[in-house]
Amino acid sequence: MATPRYTLTELMAVVAAREIADGEVVFAGTGLPMLGVMLAQRTHAPRCIIIFEAGTVASRLAHLPMSVGDPRVMRGAATAAGLMEVFTFVLQAGRVDVGFLSGAQVDRFGNINSTSIGSDPRRPSVRFSGSGGACDIACLARRTIIIAKHEKRRFPEKVDYVTSPGWLAGGTSRTESGLIRGGPSSVVTTIGVMRFRPENKEAYLASFHPGLTPQAVAEATGFPLDVTGATETPPPAAEELRILREDVDPERIFLR
Amino acid sequence: MAGKLMDLKAAAALVPDGATISIGGFTTQRHPMAFIYELIRLGRRDLYLFGHSPGGDWDILIGGGCVKRVELAYEADEAFNTVGPRWRRAVERGEIEWEDYSNFSMVARFTAGAMGIPFMPVRSLLGSDLIRQETLTPEQRAADPRTSPRKLHVMDSPFNPLDRVVLVPAIHTEFAVLHVQKATDQGTVRIEGQTFADVQQAMCADVVIVTAEEIVEDDVLRGEPERNPIPSLAVNHVCRVPYGAHPYAVFNYYDYDPLQLKEYHESAKDDAAYRRYLDRYVVGVKDQVGYLEAIGGSARLESLKAKPPFGYRPDLKRRV
Numbered sequence: 001m002a003t004p005r006y007t008l009t010e011l012m013a014v015v016a017a018r019e020i021a022d023g024e025v026v027f028a029g030t031g032l033p034m035l036g037v038m039l040a041q042r043t044h045a046p047r048c049i050i051i052f053e054a055g056t057v058a059s060r061l062a063h064l065p066m067s068v069g070d071p072r073v074m075r076g077a078a079t080a081a082g083l084m085e086v087f088t089f090v091l092q093a094g095r096v097d098v099g100f101l102s103g104a105q106v107d108r109f110g111n112i113n114s115t116s117i118g119s120d121p122r123r124p125s126v127r128f129s130g131s132g133g134a135c136d137i138a139c140l141a142r143r144t145i146i147i148a149k150h151e152k153r154r155f156p157e158k159v160d161y162v163t164s165p166g167w168l169a170g171g172t173s174r175t176e177s178g179l180i181r182g183g184p185s186s187v188v189t190t191i192g193v194m195r196f197r198p199e200n201k202e203a204y205l206a207s208f209h210p211g212l213t214p215q216a217v218a219e220a221t222g223f224p225l226d227v228t229g230a231t232e233t234p235p236p237a238a239e240e241l242r243i244l245r246e247d248v249d250p251e252r253i254f255l256r
Numbered sequence: 257m258a259g260k261l262m263d264l265k266a267a268a269a270l271v272p273d274g275a276t277i278s279i280g281g282f283t284t285q286r287h288p289m290a291f292i293y294e295l296i297r298l299g300r301r302d303l304y305l306f307g308h309s310p311g312g313d314w315d316i317l318i319g320g321g322c323v324k325r326v327e328l329a330y331e332a333d334e335a336f337n338t339v340g341p342r343w344r345r346a347v348e349r350g351e352i353e354w355e356d357y358s359n360f361s362m363v364a365r366f367t368a369g370a371m372g373i374p375f376m377p378v379r380s381l382l383g384s385d386l387i388r389q390e391t392l393t394p395e396q397r398a399a400d401p402r403t404s405p406r407k408l409h410v411m412d413s414p415f416n417p418l419d420r421v422v423l424v425p426a427i428h429t430e431f432a433v434l435h436v437q438k439a440t441d442q443g444t445v446r447i448e449g450q451t452f453a454d455v456q457q458a459m460c461a462d463v464v465i466v467t468a469e470e471i472v473e474d475d476v477l478r479g480e481p482e483r484n485p486i487p488s489l490a491v492n493h494v495c496r497v498p499y500g501a502h503p504y505a506v507f508n509y510y511d512y513d514p515l516q517l518k519e520y521h522e523s524a525k526d527d528a529a530y531r532r533y534l535d536r537y538v539v540g541v542k543d544q545v546g547y548l549e550a551i552g553g554s555a556r557l558e559s560l561k562a563k564p565p566f567g568y569r570p571d572l573k574r575r576v
Contacts, residue, residue, distance in 0.1 A: 030334045053359060054282045054309075055450035063570055067334035069282030069309070071507040071568035074449050082451040083282075083308060084367055087360040092379055115356060116347075121389050127347040129339050132309050132330035136360035136380040165383035177383035178410070178420030253335065253575055 006236050008190045009256045010244055011209055012147060013039060014236040015188045016100070019145050024097040025049045025090075027137050030067050031254055032147045033100030038064065038248045043240060051090055053133040055082040064249050087133070091140045094181060099141030101134050101184075105159040106148050108203045108223040110166025110184030110196060112138065113159035121161055131163045138164035143185040150189035156222040167201035174201070192217045193233060194225070202226070207233040259441035262493040264544060267465050268294035270493070271431055274302040274324070276402050278366070278427070278461065279313050280434030281504065282452040283334045284512050287313035288435035288467045290500040290544045296320040297539055304402065306427050308362040308453055311504065312520060315340035318352060319530055320538070325353040325392075325400070327427075329362045336517045341524035355392045355407060357381075361424045363453045368426035369460030377421035381408070387422065402428075432461035435501045437508060439468035443491030444477040444484050449507030449567065455485045464490055467497040469509050499548055499557055510560040511569035514576045516551055 006014075009032070016036030020026055022045040028037045037050050038061055049058045054069040060076025074080060090096060103114035104126075114134055116124030138144055146166075148154060166184045168174050174183055183201070187194040192208040204226040208217050214227035236244075249255045268291055271277065281287035292313050295303070302324040305314060309330040317323050319342030331340040346352040357365070364376040381387050390407050397403045404425035413419035434454050438446040445466055447454060458464045464486075471494065477484055500506075503516035523533035534540075537550050548557065562568050 052450075054285075054452055062566070063568075066336060066512070066574060067282075067284040067311075069285040069334075069450065069452065071285065071449060071505050071511065071562070071566075074507060074567055080450050082455065083359060083363045083453050084456060087363060087380075091360070115385070121356070121385070122391050122393075123350070124347065127339070127344045129332040130328060130330045130356050131358040131384075131386065133359040135358040135384050135386055139380045139382060139384070161389065162383070162385040168383050174383060179382050180379060180419075251574060 006241055007256055008209070009254065010241060011233070011236055012188055012190060013244055013255070014240045015193060015233060016145060016147055017043065019186060019188070020045050020048055020098060023047045025051060025095055027051045027053065027091065027096045027099040027141055029100055029102070029134070030065070031102070034064060035244065035248055035254055036100065039240065039244055042243050042247060051086060051096060053083055053086055055086055056080050057086070057090065064251070064253055066253065087136060091136060094142070096141040097143070099137035099144045100147060101138055101144050101164055102147045103134070103163060104128055105154055105156055106146055106187060107156060107159045109168060109170050109201055110146060110187060110203065111159050111162045111168065112146060112164040112166065113161045114163045115161040117160050119160065134164045138166065139179055139182065141182050143182060146184055146187040148187065148189050150191045150220055152220055152222045167196060170201040191220060204228070205230040207231050209233045210235050260443045260491060260494045261441045261471065262495055264290060264467065264495045264497055265294055267291065267493050267495050268298060270463065270465070271295060271300060273300055274304065275431055276304045276306065276429040277431040277433060278306045278429050278457040279310060280432070280452065280454040280457060281313065281501070282450070283309050283311040283332065284336065285505045285507065286435050286452070286501050287311065287504050288433045288500060289313060289502060289504060290497045290547070291433050291465070291467050292317055293538045293544070293547060295322060296534065304400070306429055308359045311340070312517070315342045315524070318342045318346050319524060320534060323352060327355045327357065327362070329357050329359040333517060336514070337521040341521060342530070353392060353396055355390065356386055357424070358386060361422070363456060365424050365427045366453055366456035366460050368424070369428045370456045373426060375423040375425050377423055379421060381422045382410070382420060427460055429461045431463050431465065432457045433465045433467070434458060435467045435497070435506070437468065437506060438470050438472050438477065439466050439494045440472055440474040440477055441494065442474045443488035443494060444474055445486045445488070445491060446477050446484055451485055458486050458490055463492050465493045465495070466491055467495045467500045469498055469500065469506060471496045497544060500544070502548070502551065505568065508562055508567045510557070510562055511572050513551070513556070513560055514572070514574045518576055
């Protein structure tokens with residue numbers, strides 16, 4: 001069967017969905033993570049539990065939310081409360097298996113910047129929204145998945161501001177900082193998927209998206225990227241694309 | 257008026273220049289926008305805001321020149337616009353003083369204030385620049401006794417030296433302003449759907465002003481007290497303000513307004529266009545009635561009305 005045509009956004013959403021295992025508790029933010037978790041729930045992970053930081057647990061989303069404070073997250077939710085309940089009893093207590101994060105910059109240890117560009121945060125050249133719950137998810141989920149558009153300037157050697165801690169300086173530095181669990185497991189981008197070497201926590205290329213080469217991904221990355229052993233990302237299946245387009249995001253809010 | 261009921265304009269006039277305020281809601285829902293428009297009409301200056309994830313409620317106040325200092329985790333309308341446009345400009349132009357935290361740490365700070373304790377330990381922030389970097393200078397902190405002398409403090413647990421936590425200082429504000437679905441003249445408050453941090457924000461404020469879609473009989477809400485999360489003793493003033501959160505959503509009442517949000521975000525890219533937006537919708541109209549007429553009146557509002565059993569508008573076109 002011929003592989004159906006798809007966009008990079010669709011591919012990223014499918015790859016993100018495949019990172020979620022059935023039955024896992026997933027802390028999802030706005031945008032691609034929501035596409036991924038809704039797709040996962042409608043395919044291989046029907047029992048995954050979606051948590052939104054604004055205060056809902058186990059939503060059964062019928063319509064794609066535009067924000068985690070969207071009334072749409074109430075649909076089918078098992079519990080509605082507030083941020084404090086979710087952050088303390090669910091996230092800090094260790095009940096979140098996987099959290100999704102994104103940002104303006106990601107470095108080779110999976111540290112993320114969503115605060116500002118420039119060496120002095122008091123006088124930034126560009127200011128972003130700020131952490132929101134991202135730092136909390138990065139600190140306290142059992143693992144995190146980073147989703148980012150792949151451009152050289154977005155993957156620098158060092159991020160300008162560590163909003164969300166990844167593996168910090170690699171090795172055992174995350175544990176030494178006092179963080180008791182977690183850390184990024186993968187970085188899903190528009191051109192590939194990176195994972196982290198267990199021994200030193202450095203990013204390596206696990207897969208490159210169809211039609212690309214490992215070298216092309218390395219050249220688009222601002223830090224030296226080990227591409228040894230990288231394989232081609234399995235393309236989206238026709239059924240995954242159909243569910244994404246017809247069921248998850250028929251309005252094309254995030255799909256392009 | 258009976259009990260705690262108050263006219264919206266009278267309630268907004270209680271807030272003086274320079275006041276510390278927290279505003280209820282989360283990014284795209286249940287912000288007391290009508291109250292905020294009144295603050296802009298009153299020309300309030302030097303407000304000091306505390307929040308976790310505000311959206312256009314803060315953005316329009318910042319753009320309206322009403323704000324001097326903020327402590328926050330996030331400022332944006334999420335997928336509608338991923339950075340608050342006037343917030344971004346104010347920072348990049350050096351027109352605002354601010355301190356960055358995370359959502360959890362800000363909500364922990366409100367909770368500490370609400371509980372009457374000086375700080376709250378959290379396991380978050382460790383390893384991040386939210387710990388290493390401070391945007392408020394020591395001089396700025398010292399200049400206002402309402403700012404904590406220190407941003408945070410990292411300590412090892414006295415019960416287990418291997419267990420590290422971050423202590424974040426309690427927040428205490430002069431005002432909290434919330435927008436909810438239902439309230440009564442006695443100050444009983446019903447929040448439907450997610451409560452966000454409204455309860456903690458109310459409980460750490462001196463004066464709590466609640467604007468509500470509907471004023472109902474106190475006995476009706478007292479029939480189900482477990483659904484009234486804020487003790488009425490903490491609520492000072494209640495204002496009836498239908499569509500008081502527009503262009504943001506109120507679960508079970510109406511959806512967000514994608515057309516209005518788009519107009520706001522596009523106007524906010526340019527100083528002159530932004531002033532025209534404020535003239536057309538805020539300072540150029542007398543009150544909330546005038547605002548609702550300016551945004552398109554009953555036809556526009558009807559198109560946003562929530563449909564049961566969803567609590568939102570399932571057929572709403574959102575990419576406009």
